[in-house]
Amino acid sequence: MKRIACALGALGLAIGMVATPAMGTPSTPPHPPSLPALHAVADPVRGGRIVDAGGREVLLRGVNINAEVDYWKATPFATTFPFTDSDAVRMAAIGWNTARLLVSWSRVEPTPGHYDEAYLDKVADDVRTLARHRIYAIVDFHQDAWGPTLAAPFGAPCPDGSTRALGWDGAPGWATLDGGAARCAPGGVREISPAVLAAFKAFWEDAPGPGGVGIRTRYARMVGHVAGRFARFPSVAGYDVMNEPNAYGPDQLQSLADLYASSVRSIRRAEDAAGGRHHLVLFEPSIIWSDTGRGVPPTFTSDSGIVYAPHLYMGGFDGGPITADQFQRARDDAATFGGVPVVSGEWGSGPDRAAPGGDRYFLQHQALQDQFHVGATLWTWRESCGDPHKVGDIRAGRIPSVWGEFDVDCRTNTVTGVRTDLVRQLKRAYVRAAPGRLLRNTYDPATKHLAATGYAGREGVTLQVFFPAQPAHVAVAVDGLCDVRRQQIEGRATLVTARTTGGAWAFRASRD
Numbered sequence: 001m002k003r004i005a006c007a008l009g010a011l012g013l014a015i016g017m018v019a020t021p022a023m024g025t026p027s028t029p030p031h032p033p034s035l036p037a038l039h040a041v042a043d044p045v046r047g048g049r050i051v052d053a054g055g056r057e058v059l060l061r062g063v064n065i066n067a068e069v070d071y072w073k074a075t076p077f078a079t080t081f082p083f084t085d086s087d088a089v090r091m092a093a094i095g096w097n098t099a100r101l102l103v104s105w106s107r108v109e110p111t112p113g114h115y116d117e118a119y120l121d122k123v124a125d126d127v128r129t130l131a132r133h134r135i136y137a138i139v140d141f142h143q144d145a146w147g148p149t150l151a152a153p154f155g156a157p158c159p160d161g162s163t164r165a166l167g168w169d170g171a172p173g174w175a176t177l178d179g180g181a182a183r184c185a186p187g188g189v190r191e192i193s194p195a196v197l198a199a200f201k202a203f204w205e206d207a208p209g210p211g212g213v214g215i216r217t218r219y220a221r222m223v224g225h226v227a228g229r230f231a232r233f234p235s236v237a238g239y240d241v242m243n244e245p246n247a248y249g250p251d252q253l254q255s256l257a258d259l260y261a262s263s264v265r266s267i268r269r270a271e272d273a274a275g276g277r278h279h280l281v282l283f284e285p286s287i288i289w290s291d292t293g294r295g296v297p298p299t300f301t302s303d304s305g306i307v308y309a310p311h312l313y314m315g316g317f318d319g320g321p322i323t324a325d326q327f328q329r330a331r332d333d334a335a336t337f338g339g340v341p342v343v344s345g346e347w348g349s350g351p352d353r354a355a356p357g358g359d360r361y362f363l364q365h366q367a368l369q370d371q372f373h374v375g376a377t378l379w380t381w382r383e384s385c386g387d388p389h390k391v392g393d394i395r396a397g398r399i400p401s402v403w404g405e406f407d408v409d410c411r412t413n414t415v416t417g418v419r420t421d422l423v424r425q426l427k428r429a430y431v432r433a434a435p436g437r438l439l440r441n442t443y444d445p446a447t448k449h450l451a452a453t454g455y456a457g458r459e460g461v462t463l464q465v466f467f468p469a470q471p472a473h474v475a476v477a478v479d480g481l482c483d484v485r486r487q488q489i490e491g492r493a494t495l496v497t498a499r500t501t502g503g504a505w506a507f508r509a510s511r512d
Helices: 002-019 085-094 117-132 194-204 215-229 249-273 325-335 361-372 388-395 420-426
Strands: 038-041 049-052 056-058 061-065 098-104 136-142 162-164 184-186 236-240 280-283 306-308 375-378 406-409 414-418 430-435 437-444 449-456 462-467 474-479 481-489 493-500 503-511
Touching: 038 280, 056 462, 061 085, 085 117, 098 117, 098 375, 117 136, 117 215, 136 215, 136 280, 194 215, 194 249, 215 236, 215 249, 249 280, 306 325, 325 361, 361 375, 361 420, 361 437, 430 437, 430 449, 449 462, 462 503, 474 481, 474 493, 481 503, 493 503
Parallel strands: 061 098, 061 375, 098 136, 136 236, 236 280, 280 306
Antiparallel strands: 038 049, 049 056, 056 430, 162 184, 406 414, 430 462, 437 449, 449 503, 462 493, 474 503, 481 493
């Protein structure tokens, strides 16, 4: 009888909402609900899913935060901007439910075997800030060109065709076994500086460092220590073991697989010892994947919680078109690991592509995320002019321009405002949590129309949809769902919920 009444209620809502979009009373909960823990479900045929404790498929959409990165500093400007509660409010208003929170090995383990708990306390504060606004954190162990200590000394000579290498972020100096190799970047490519190549070679070979302990072994232990700190945080979605690893050739790719295997073991031991739960473990292909499609490591574990995390940058740097090819390649790669879920840890391009007269890069990329049911976190939230990415421009006498959702005057490193054109394209309706399996999730930004379908094996499971308009302006029609509710959230947006009646369901929403 309860199920019949629910079904009749859903039918009434479907008819009534089409005719009367403002029907129902929007409500704002006094306290945001806690974020349910996530786990992975592999499927080699239809593609893997990230699922919450209620059995709902969750699409992770968000942005990268670099506030806690230990970047090499070469200008008077700060290398990052701090992350604040107001940032989390803005992220939630865009509709994001995930942030990839970057941390640096050089800060986690400043001396061998000793971890900086004050630094991890700061990371934990960021995690809590995000959670207050219903945003999961992916803790990303970030590195670029190995670490901050491999910058060439000022005035050091480099051969023709090379430039003095800049410093970046990642490994501490004590773990940098570069053997005195030249710090020159051929063609300006940071990853192929001889010093960077030598440091990574030592890492892949697990060369002994301080105390005779292998450098790669130290890294896996460090990852495990951080996982232990967050073992009981359900709002931590998981850990990205290494950003854009420099692994070339079969031997180094095998070593990358070995790193992932040892890191998974280290994470699970730490989580179990802390009495916590098993979080997602994200693993990336080699840094060359975005350009070549190659660099996927061999299979490395039978752990059920792994997620494939390539960076879907096609067209992002060269202004080229966005196609489905790279998304399909990512799905095909994931199938070789048993059909694990896919989350692109980075994607993005220059913000001018969202300005009037720009192309549809950001809109097209997000449409493909929907089509392939791929999670994704944009690079980046707010970029400082003191970031190493901008040092080359400054040294050449150019005023840099930064990526991210904020305009920054690089003459003073002052944030001057929000990039409203970019934010407008990023604010997108989507199904955040789908009962059972999500079959379709499409949004037309021109007509402001969302259509989604799925299949739930049982009744009473809650669908959750983000829609970028106030509740009174959101028209909803449903089938196989009942008890439709609309809650106003940050940014004058709406969180729509409905409960399944069992079996297939369909949801449509539009802005009136």
